[in-house]
Amino acid sequence: MKESMTAARLNSRRSILLGSLGVMAAPFGWAQGATDAPLRLIVPFTPGTGIDLIARQVGPGLTAQLKRPYFVDNRPGAAGNIGTQEAVRAAPDGSTLLVSVNTLVMNSALYPKLPFNPLTDLAPVTLTSWGQLILVASTQSGIGSLQVLLKTAKDKPGKLNYGSPGTGTPHHLAMELLKNRAKVSLTHISYRGTAPALTDLLGGQIDVMFLPIHVALQHVKAGKLKALGISSDKPNALLPDVPSLQTLNVGNLNVDMWYGVLAPAGTPRPVVDRLNKALGTVLAQADVAKAFEAQGMTPAHSTPEEFGRLMAADSKRWADLIKAQGITAE
Known part of the structure; x- marks a missing residue:
């Protein structure tokens, strides 16, 4: 009887220990990303747009860099909000990315009842380009x-x-x-x-x-x-x-459009850094630059922090304008 109770205690302790080790190991495994899963590039607009072009240009390069297949998932509607919400809700494991444009932060002031905040519910990865x-x-x-x-x-x-x-x-x-x-x-x-x-x-x-x-x-x-x-x-x-x-000479009128890649908030920093590095390599390729420039876009790369600061500054700039001009979404 005592031997049976001792064995039960040992099994219980072993289960607790293994469970603890599993919890400890989880962040490491999570940080690696779902390395075998295809990369899903959500484009919140229709095929053929500038954003769609970006996704389809960087996709093959990401596959080459990360050894993972990719596919473009066009989710148009509601000025880009439908596709953005899809990205926000995705698992933060590096398998789903949002390819977007500065409309992303403009919408915050235009649609005050949005169920997400692009500054807190998405993790900036990098800029991809500027458009004029x-x-x-x-x-x-x-x-x-x-x-x-x-x-x-x-x-x-x-x-x-x-x-x-x-x-x-x-x-x-x-x-x-x-x-x-x-x-x-x-x-x-x-x-x-x-x-x-x-x-x-x-x-x-x-x-x-x-x-x-x-x-x-x-x-x-x-x-x-x-x-x-x-x-x-x-x-x-x-x-x-x-x-x-x-x-x-009437003040700052620079209204260049920025384009970039973002991940769901909570995506581990090692995953974001790996994606940032891979995209930097892709954006430096001559054929990608040529394709961008044919569309009037200039390739760009940034740190996640630089991209985040740009988003925050742009969000305030356009929110102030929208309030000053009394603009409401139709």
């Missing part, structure tokens, strides 16, 4: 320069209109920032996507619009649109004669 917006005018508008645009908008408040792919998009907020800094009035016309807005811009139904440079380039080269200004501090090599918005 170009301010263009319909040839029917008669607007031939930034100065003419602002003078007309001041002399005839609200008469000029501008299009965007939707409320809260970088295209929309870029113009609202220009309006705010220059103290002018233009009427916003919101569309469901870039394509219908561009069609109306080419047809003269709207006067001006911010567009990604790769979207506007062919129409500017063909003389169908007039390029007025570029969003960054310096001209772009694709359109070297188009001045920076900074030449207006």
Whole structure:
């Protein structure tokens, strides 16, 4: 009887000891990530967008670096919020990544009831690139320069209109920032996507619009649109004669779009660091840079901390603008 009780105690102690060792080992195994699982790259927008291009360009390189297959999971809807929430809810083991754009932090102020906070519910991994917006005018508008645009908008408040792919998009907020800094009035016309807005811009139904440079380039080269200004501090090599918005001297008008990769919050730092290093190698490859530049994007790499600080600063910047301009999501 005593021998039976002693054996039971030993088995119990052995179970407790093994359980404790399992708990101790768990963080180490977790930190390695699910090394055999495919990498799921969530893109919160439709195929064919700039963000989708980024995911499909870096995916093969990640496979080569990490020896893991990848697949792109497009989850469009609600200005990117559906796909973002999917990433937030994913297991923080390094197998699910979100490929996104600065709309991510703009949405926090536009949709105050969001069930997630991008600054706390996601772990920044790295920037991937910067993209430029170009301010263009319909040839029917008669607007031939930034100065003419602002003078007309001041002399005839609200008469000029501008299009965007939707409320809260970088295209929309870029113009609202220009309006705010220059103290002018233009009427916003919101569309469901870039394509219908561009069609109306080419047809003269709207006067001006911010567009990604790769979207506007062919129409500017063909003389169908007039390029007025570029969003960054310096001209772009694709359109070297188009001045920076900074030449207006009305404050900071840099509205370049950043793109980056994030993981669910709680992803172990060793996993984040490994992903950051792998993406740095991929982004340095000449063929990736060439593909990005053809779309008007410049490859970029950062530490997770640098990316996090950029997100926080951008979140405040756009939240302040959205409040000042009284913008609400439609």
